[in-house]
Amino acid sequence: MLQGIQVLPGQFADLFQAPDPAAPMIVTFSNKTIVEIVEPQPPIPQGAPGGAADWAFVRHQDRDGTVLSGWLERKFLGKAERPVASLDKEEFVRRCVLVETRYNAGGEGENFPVDADYLIAWALAVSNMTNLPADPANDGAGGPFALTDAEWKEYVEGLAEGIDPPSRDDPLAQVFAAGFLSRKRMQELSEKLTDPALGDGPYIPTYLNVFHAQLIGVDAAAEVQKLLAAKQGATSMDEVLAKAVPDKTARDALTKRHEKFLRDGANSQTVEGFRAKTSRLLNDRFTRAFKLIAQHLPEAIPPKADIGAMGSWLEAAEKELKAWEDGKLKQNSGEGKKRVLDYFKATDLKTDKVLSWCGAFVAHCLKEAGDPAAASIIKGASWAANWKGWGDTKLFLRTGASAADGIPQGAIVLLEPLVPKASGHVGFFHSLKEGNKIVLLGGNQSGKVCLRAFPRGKLVAIRWLAAAPQFSQPQDDTPVAAGDAAAGGTPVAGATNQDVIILARTLYGEARGEFDAEGKGDKAVEAVANVILNRVEKKFRGRSTVRDVCLHAKQFSCWNGNDVNRRKIMNLVKGADSEFDRCLAVATRAIRGEFPDHTKGALHYFARRIPKPPWVLASPDAKVTLTIGGHVFYKGIK
Secondary structure (H helix, E strand, C coil), X not given: CEEEECCCCCCCEEXXXXXXXXXXXXXXXXXXXXXXXXXXCCCCCCCCCCCCCCEXXXXXXXXXXXXXXXXXXXXXXXXXXXXXCCCCHHHHHHHHHHHHHHHHHHHCCCCCCCCHHHHHHHHHHHHCCXXXXXXXXHCCEEECCCECHHHHHHHHHHCCCCCCCCCCCCCCHHHHHHHHHHHHHHHHHHHHHCCHHHCCCCCCCCHHHHHHHHHHCHHHHHHHHHHHHCCCXXXXXXXXXXXXXXXXXXXXXXXXXXXXXXXXXXXXXXXXXXXXXXXXXXXXXXXXXXXXXXXXXXXXXXXXXXXXXXXXXXXXXXXXXXXHHHHCCCCCCHHHHHHHHHHHHHCCCCCCCCCCCHHHHHXXXXXXXXXXXXXXXXXXXCCHHHHHHCCCEECCCCCHHHCCCCCCCCCEEEECCXXXXXXXEEEEEEEEECCCEEEEEEEEECCEEEEEEEEHHHEEEEEECCCCCCCCCCCCCCECCCCCHHHCCCCCCCCEHHHHHHHHHHHHHHXXXXXXXXXXXXXXXXXXXXXXXXXXXXXXXXXXXXXXXXHCCCXXXXXXXXXXXXXXXXXXXXXXXXXXXXXXXXXXXXXXXXXXXXXXCCCEEEECCCCCCHHHHCCCCCEEEXXXXXXXXXXXXX
């Protein structure tokens, strides 16, 4: 709970180490300072002058990010007037793209990706991308995403131990919380909407599902989706909310807050009407979000020429298309059934029955293309929705005559579920068609492999596997000599100058912001280098050279197709950038073994403002070995 300091002009309120005016003082507050009352409150020590009615244990964050905690006399506490900072739209868009990159690093976004487009569209929908003042009548909802006190608490509780939360009053800091919440809502909806009887994998929610969860709660959003799938869209939203939100006061407040979506004049809106209104709004905001990214961060949208020619799997798809057309095959008989069951062999699902097979067809074509396409086949490939985060590059469908620019044939397209109990539909992009339709070459389309047009409004994601980086400079395979053994490090055996330059580019893309302004303090950057060299030593995921570890798909996000750093780092050389020269110096010393392993064997790290990622939560032996700069380092990840 936020509270404001209320003192008379010229007076001050002191924060003490203990609930006693004679205790050591921590800091003095002036009028209108904002503090947070810590819940639950620690007990008042026995013998203290006064009790819980007289003292509150509070937390305050300075402008420099320092968090101070201590005891404050309650007589100084009053209603908080949270300051409202202005929101710079360009910086906000850039932060949304950064948050997408950070949350999806290491392939963690495959099933539940964080999407900058959605974050921007969400902010546009609820605040028109402004920093709303806190609303005490709505659990403190405020900021560009209208986050409530409860939602901010969810985010803070997910941070790693010992990490001080950022200031909630900073609209850019709220983007990290919004990224966390969008992923969490996806996971919660997936749990509620997955049908174990199908046995194919989890339901992957659409962004419209997630938007519904933000508006009306997870339980109500899940009920809306179930009713739509059962073709019961005529059900009233009053019925949905009565079931999902039993408390009438809370339900009435929710209805009033979102009246434009939940009411149809004097009557309750229907489920289908609610879907239609929210869908129109979100689609419009997605279009505006794309324009804002194109305006403020065009390098986040890879042009067609930058994507690379990795679509060799399309040849396999076209070969299958010809076989189905020439043989007039059907999925449930003869050669058609045989082919469908053969497609499943490229997935991890063993079956002798013809199940929903669009995902299996995509996997088969990638397998036929060989590596790296074959190696990119996802877990649960038979389940269409699992392809939502495939590859390493998100592609954008533009508007107007240039809509298909940047979308190569063969890009993997995921659509919303087309039939009840399906997770979605997946196929390869072929073309656009008049009438706002997208044409896919796919399997399980009218019971066969064919070309079929779908409404563009069904689009969930377009994904691509970026080509391996092509460097303009010739490769330098000159061996790197070992450094001073007394420095405490271990030289990398067999390393070359090419390893040094690739490591330096990776450090620049991942950690150049860790250098301090005075040109000292390389330890935070050295720690990132430690992780890379530890992976080399352990032959992590089969990679045993510095170059291969750095360029391994979806391991270091700066090399991903959408990352704004990729084009910056591709051809950096000594003298091109002062920060790169510092990275080059760190990389050289790392490979020569001229500094110790600060991380004590860590193989993973993540940005400290990101709550614990799934790979930490799924590892009971996970242990923090170092927290420095903007990163937390871990070992014991399974």
